[in-house]
Amino acid sequence: xxxxxxxxxxxxxxxxxxxxxxxxxxxxxxxxxxxxxxxxxxxxxxxxxxxxxxxxxxxxxxxxxxxxxxxxxxxxxxxxxxxxxxxxxxxxxxxxxxxxxxxxxxxxxxxxxxxxxxxxxxxxxxxxxxxxxxxxxxxxxxxxxxxxxxxxxxxxxxxxxxxxxxxxxxxxxxxxxxxxxxxxxxxxxxxx
Numbered sequence: 001x002x003x004x005x006x007x008x009x010x011x012x013x014x015x016x017x018x019x020x021x022x023x024x025x026x027x028x029x030x031x032x033x034x035x036x037x038x039x040x041x042x043x044x045x046x047x048x049x050x051x052x053x054x055x056x057x058x059x060x061x062x063x064x065x066x067x068x069x070x071x072x073x074x075x076x077x078x079x080x081x082x083x084x085x086x087x088x089x090x091x092x093x094x095x096x097x098x099x100x101x102x103x104x105x106x107x108x109x110x111x112x113x114x115x116x117x118x119x120x121x122x123x124x125x126x127x128x129x130x131x132x133x134x135x136x137x138x139x140x141x142x143x144x145x146x147x148x149x150x151x152x153x154x155x156x157x158x159x160x161x162x163x164x165x166x167x168x169x170x171x172x173x174x175x176x177x178x179x180x181x182x183x184x185x186x187x188x189x190x191x192x
Contacts, residue, residue, distance in 0.1 A: 012054075018044040019051055020068065023061055024111065032114035035062075062114050063121050069104050069111075070127045076100065077134055090141035091188045097134065098184045102159050102177050106168035113165065131156055142188050151187060158183065 022043035026035045037058060041048040055061040082088035083096040105112055115121070135152035143151075158164070159180065167176040 015044070015046050015050055016054060019046060019054065019061070020065060023065060024108070027108075027110040027114065031110050032062075032117065035114070037061075059118055062111065062118065065108075065111055066115050066121050067123055069108065070123070073100055073104055074127070074130055077130075090138040094135065094138045094142070094188065095181060095184055097138075098155065098159070098180050099177060101131070101156070102164070102173075102180050105159050105164055106173045106176065109165055109168045112160075139187070143190060145190070146187070155184060155187065 019040060022040050023035060026039055026043060030039075035058065037048050037051055040061065041051055044051075051061065055064055076084050077097060079085060083092040084100055088096070121127070132149065132152060135156060136148035139146060139148035139152050164176060167173065
């Protein structure tokens with residue numbers, strides 16, 4: 001095999017997927033405290049050494065789950081179908097992005113809680129810079145009169161805070177999603 005991208009063996013890919021799915025299931029069922037390497041290994045049907053070899057540590061495993069969701073959303077923003085991906089009006093893309101980000105955060109409440117308790121992910125700056133640029137670019141198009149960077153950061157911070165986590169745990173995700181959409185629409189509306 002020449003230089004270039006390393007191709008993952010099929011068994012390694014299956015193990016990776018099984019480990020990530022087992023970790024997410026344990027997070028959902030037991031919270032972050034219930035995710036131990038022994039439990040993940042048993043649930044995934046692999047040896048504990050396989051997990052350590054692949055992810056290095058429990059933090060590495062949780063970081064991989066965070067990166068997977070963030071990377072998938074980035075791909076959808078860059079190359080996915082409209083309105084989240086290119087081809088839709090800026091306002092529609094913003095609404096779709098904030099809905100997708102709200103779902104990402106609320107679908108994985110325990111993962112987000114665990115992540116918030118850990119040192120920042122090695123790619124945190126990359127992810128945040130991408131979100132900030134995406135939001136501010138679209139905001140500038142719709143509302144050139146706004147400070148797009150600050151308004152965008154304020155909008156995004158509303159999803160990452162305690163309220164979103166509390167509402168998700170209380171089963172009020174639909175209410176949160178509707179409120180986020182209302183908030184974004186109110187920013188998109190130019191005052192007369």
